[in-house]
Amino acid sequence: MAKITKRVVDAAEARKKDYVLWDDELPGFGLRVFTSGKRSYVIQYRASGRSRRYTIGLHGVWTPETARQEAKVQFGKVAQGDNPAEERQLDHKAITVKELCTLYIADLEAGLILGKGGRPKKPTTASTDTGRIHRHIIPLIGTRRVKDLTKADINKVMKDIMAGKTRASVKTKKLRGRAIVRGGAGTATRTVGLLGGILTYAIEAGIIEHNPAHGLRKPKDRVRDRRLTEAEYRILGQMLRTAAVNEKYAMTVDIIRQIALTGCRRSEMIRLMWTEADTDSSCLRLVESKEGASIRPIGLPVIEYLEERRKHRTGTYVFPGPRADDGAFGGFANHWEQIFANSPLSDVTPHVLRHSFASIANDLGFTEITIAALVGHAKGSVTSKYIHSLDTALIMAADTISGYIQGLLDGIEFKQTAYALDRDSRKAALASFLAEAAVEPEGEAQRLAA
Numbered sequence: 001m002a003k004i005t006k007r008v009v010d011a012a013e014a015r016k017k018d019y020v021l022w023d024d025e026l027p028g029f030g031l032r033v034f035t036s037g038k039r040s041y042v043i044q045y046r047a048s049g050r051s052r053r054y055t056i057g058l059h060g061v062w063t064p065e066t067a068r069q070e071a072k073v074q075f076g077k078v079a080q081g082d083n084p085a086e087e088r089q090l091d092h093k094a095i096t097v098k099e100l101c102t103l104y105i106a107d108l109e110a111g112l113i114l115g116k117g118g119r120p121k122k123p124t125t126a127s128t129d130t131g132r133i134h135r136h137i138i139p140l141i142g143t144r145r146v147k148d149l150t151k152a153d154i155n156k157v158m159k160d161i162m163a164g165k166t167r168a169s170v171k172t173k174k175l176r177g178r179a180i181v182r183g184g185a186g187t188a189t190r191t192v193g194l195l196g197g198i199l200t201y202a203i204e205a206g207i208i209e210h211n212p213a214h215g216l217r218k219p220k221d222r223v224r225d226r227r228l229t230e231a232e233y234r235i236l237g238q239m240l241r242t243a244a245v246n247e248k249y250a251m252t253v254d255i256i257r258q259i260a261l262t263g264c265r266r267s268e269m270i271r272l273m274w275t276e277a278d279t280d281s282s283c284l285r286l287v288e289s290k291e292g293a294s295i296r297p298i299g300l301p302v303i304e305y306l307e308e309r310r311k312h313r314t315g316t317y318v319f320p321g322p323r324a325d326d327g328a329f330g331g332f333a334n335h336w337e338q339i340f341a342n343s344p345l346s347d348v349t350p351h352v353l354r355h356s357f358a359s360i361a362n363d364l365g366f367t368e369i370t371i372a373a374l375v376g377h378a379k380g381s382v383t384s385k386y387i388h389s390l391d392t393a394l395i396m397a398a399d400t401i402s403g404y405i406q407g408l409l410d411g412i413e414f415k416q417t418a419y420a421l422d423r424d425s426r427k428a429a430l431a432s433f434l435a436e437a438a439v440e441p442e443g444e445a446q447r448l449a450a
Contacts, residue, residue: 018032018033031064040059101142124288136157146199149212158191251331268289270329271288272317370397
């Protein structure tokens with residue numbers, strides 16, 4: 001044994017087996033010499049009744065003097081009850097954000113991640129979550145260790161997404177499909193919300209103890225407060241009539257009108273199947289929605305549209321894709337952007353149509369629970385146990401609201417309301433609304449269209 005100096009280290013020769021030269025001034029501090037000739041500095045100590053070895057680092061990166069100082073630091077930690085070797089082992093095993101996301105996605109696809117109502121997240125939601133993980137979370141913090149994340153890190157993720165740092169054009173699994181990733185406040189809010197859920201998942205898995213995303217101030221997604229005025233409905237109607245002249249947009253125009261007349265979510269209308277369109281009972285019996293299975297009352301304008309379209313039915317979906325093998329229409333997003341670009345309604349989204357439907361219903365005096373049933377909110381969900389054919393009040397409400405919105409889209413406005421249950425009476429009531437309506441658009445519509 002001798003004091004470990006640079007001369008001793010340089011003179012140490014490789015043998016058939018690894019061996020350690022121990023320092024005679026600092027007990028437990030040594031130089032390990034490998035059969036390859038590499039040398040590293042180590043310490044040996046006891047913890048919990050066991051002898052443990054901790055590697056400080058390779059000679060060259062560390063000198064005998066700096067390694068001796070580090071050995072004293074580690075021995076000090078041992079004296080305080082720490083276990084450097086075990087802590088390093090835990091550090092080596094510390095999971096990264098990317099690895100955590102991989103575990104989360106696997107459980108998501110297995111139906112083990114629960115969403116609203118304690119139900120497994122739907123495939124569409126799972127697909128959206130997976131996209132946000134791969135397009136925002138992993139590129140920004142994928143290599144970071146989960147246990148090292150702070151609230152400042154999560155806040156930076158949010159600001160980076162808002163600033164568009166993850167903006168990209170991504171190839172999708174669809175033929176010639178691309179996803180345009182733009183970022184922005186809304187995307188940042190929803191992605192950080194998802195990240196918070198993933199970190200809660202990490203807590204439940206025993207990976208971390210606290211969620212650094214909790215309490216983070218997020219920007220409000222103001223698009224949900226947007227609604228169409230009556231004048232804007234008339235402008236929308238004119239835009240759709242202009243777009244429909246181009247055969248390319250014909251199906252997209254139909255989908256937009258039906259979203260406006262039903263308050264359905266975009267995905268619910270695009271993926272509507274003929275088996276879900278129960279026109280005899282004046283409703284859509286959706287198998288999958290955000291709230292699970294859902295029954296939606298629909299008004300006479302929607303019923304008549306579906307019955308006319310059913311005469312030319314092809315395949316499973318009400319709005320089939322032009323090339324897909326019995327698949328749903330897939331060009332809606334691009335067509336929507338092209339129709340609304342550089343228009344007075346360029347800030348309108350499909351959700352705005354849904355929000356506007358509910359707002360019109362409120363303007364017409366319908367109750368919150370009735371509106372909730374019409375748009376499929378959980379608090380107003382209509383179940384098969386409730387009715388076989390829909391309640392008269394809901395049919396009446398659906399007729400009035402959809403008829404009113406159709407009148408606005410067609411450039412007219414209802415002046416009074418009348419309710420009836422049978423089809424002929426409902427048709428006559430709507431006809432009388434139209435007959436008494438003013439056909440000239442208001443000045444506000446003319447101003448907005450200019």
